[in-house]
Amino acid sequence: MDCCKLLHGAAAALLVALASSTASFAQNWPSRNITMVVAFPPGGQADLAARPVAAALEKILGRSVVVDNRSGAGGMLGNAAVARAEPDGHTLLMALSSMVFLPEAERLYDRKPSYELDHLIPIARVLADPGVLGVRSDSPYKSIADLVADAKKRPSAISFSSSGNYGASHVPFEMFQQAAGIKLLHVPYRGGGPALTAFIGAQVDITAQAPGVINPHARDGRVRLLAHWGGKPTPELAGIPTLIELGYRDVEYYIWAGLFAPKGTPAPVIARLRDAMREVMANPQVTSVFVKAGSPSAYMDQPEFEKFVEADAKRLIPVIGKIGRLDEK
DSSP: OHHHHHHHHHHHHHHHHHHHHHHHHHHHOOOSOEEEEESSOTTSHHHHHHHHHHHHHHHHHSSOEEEEEOOOGGGHHHHHHHHTSOSSSSEEEEEEGGGGTHHHHHHHTTOOOSOOGGGEEEEEEEEEEEOEEEEETTOSOOSHHHHHHHHHHSTTTSEEEESSTTOTTTHHHHHHHHHHTOOOEEEEOSSHHHHHHHHHTTSSSEEEEOHHHHHHHHHTTSEEEEEEOOSSOOGGGTTOOBTTTTTOTTOOOEEEEEEEEETTOOHHHHHHHHHHHHHHTTOHHHHHHHHHTTOOOOOEEHHHHHHHHHHHHHHHHHHHHHHOOGGGO
């Protein structure tokens, strides 16, 4: 009995020591600069979300928050890098919606995914915009009906740019093609920024982008917006129909951006990050940047955001199965 009591006492003492160590670590966090990984090049939705948030976090946390654009594989490389990072709160990820289904895309090729969704902890949602389908102002397409009619006459002749295979702007186009019964030519790039540049430069015919990224080009007359992937009309996209309104059922997709930390990050650090993000997303200097870009903030704290991510994964992972392997098309 004495031996058992001794063991229980030692275990209790160890738990107290660990709890004390964790609390002390959290109080001293951050102890160095923080890296916020964006898994895409500059110019896309994740970058638009990351930069004002990073600048505001610096002021709150008292340490530099460096945005690190680590692009490749449609976002897979950057997502995986954060999932494998030391879970000490000094490496964060500003992820896009594609992060929920990229592991499933790897499984299509019988590869072990570079990360799993549960390797990353949701902290806060920042933006959540419906993808917008755009054509250049010199395009013959004045409506989605024009585009679909031509695509049916000329399968695989109309090209669209995306942020990469199975990326945040590839999947919505696949959903649209399946619903419309058409075949477009997919031209993948290393991120939303390069995909937009290629579209503006007439290297492809059409593109899908977040409103905050493509709106400036629509305002200056270079781009015509034909439709968006939202579930309902929005004030920011007034006059632009949803694909659902146009008869394409269940074609709904949001290019959201949110902050994540590696699994295993201490709970007190997560709590401080949540508090900091609550302050950031209530800051008019931050939210005005998003409003000016035409991409209003869509803040969600961790509990709600976690449920949102789970629901989005459940909805979109089957879409990846329908797309299938690209090398078989």
